[in-house]
Amino acid sequence: MDSKVAERGALENEKETPQEQEQEQVVNPWEVAAKDGGKIDYDKLIDKFGCQRLDPSLIDRVERLTSRRAHVFLRRGVFFAHRDFNEILDAYERGEKFYLYTGRGPSSEALHLGHLIPFMFTQYLQEAFKVPLVIQLTDDEKFLWKNLTVEESRRLARENAKDIIACGFDIRRTFIFSDFDYVGGAFYRNMVEISKRVTCNQVVGIFGFIGEDHIGKYSFPPVQAAPSFPSSFPHLFSGKDNLRCLIPCAIDQDPYFRMTRDVAPRIGYHKPALIESLFFPALQGETGKMSASDPNSAIYVTDSEKVIKNKINKYAFSGGQDSIEKHRQLGANLEVDIPIKYLSFFLEDDAELEHTKKEYGSGRMLTGEVKQRLIEVLTKLVERHRRARAAVTDELVDAFMAVRPLPNMFN
């Protein structure tokens, strides 16, 4: 497809004013809300944002190029949308490498399962394609948006870095940085190149900022845009201004990169490509939101086995029927069932997942049995994460965050 047609301009992409959006679903980096109590309409989101659906032929290509089975998150449609991912694969096929860029806003001490998804997936991409990766910790963003001191956001960034490292990143190919520590030099020069090319009207259109917002908000988007350009990392990519960038993220980050892609060609870089995920649903169901203020809406990587068990048994929204008789007769409604949804993210075995869906959907299996299986799967995952995190020392965090060349990053 002609990318000029597919990619509407940053301004044109945003079809509705913030007032009009209020009755509609709202998805931006700070708010995710479905239309009055319904589910997020992802087709509509793709249409509104102007990104593309990730079709099965692209997944086949990934398998061919990496000579390995695609990650569960690809096979099951967790990463479901993209921008120019095909171009990244074209270039890779020609023997050109690329680099990965992802990030996290360190707003909380403990991460929940939803937070791990982009990192688990990025780790797979790094290993499968053997490419370098930069991870931005936007401690400045969280200082600007949340009620946090500079010192507290910096501390959270380091704590979160441990959880990120625990996802298994390769230190020979990974640079993790905090904005408060790293922004300056070549990175800052790119920020001002970007700032000069984005008007106030554009950020108002893209992010919905209002006149009463402090100017910190208006000035932040270039900080998240800059890592999309290789020259922001002279210790890694010096002389490689042509290197392409692929950004795995949840789809709520799309506005930042729509803005970035609009600017990229005007300052002489490739537009960053994106591969975007669904949101991980709250335990209470897809209509609910996982919220930091309700610890019972999500499973945290710090939850004990007992807590996991209790949360799932007590809160995970079930599509099963009210009575056993009715359930045997009608079966479960898999569309709204959270245990099935969670298993489809985290149960690796395709055959077992299919079998469970069939048995549960036809009423032969009961909610309790499905929940029991989910408890096992998640306990194992959280246990593994906890062990890996415990092994991450302060020295290792320093090593990942050191501004240093990575001579073997493409090997």
Ligand code: TRP
């Ligand atoms: N803004 C993101 C957040 O609040 C953090 C982030 C920065 C990010 N750069 C990114 C996320 C690149 C995905 C990709 O979590």
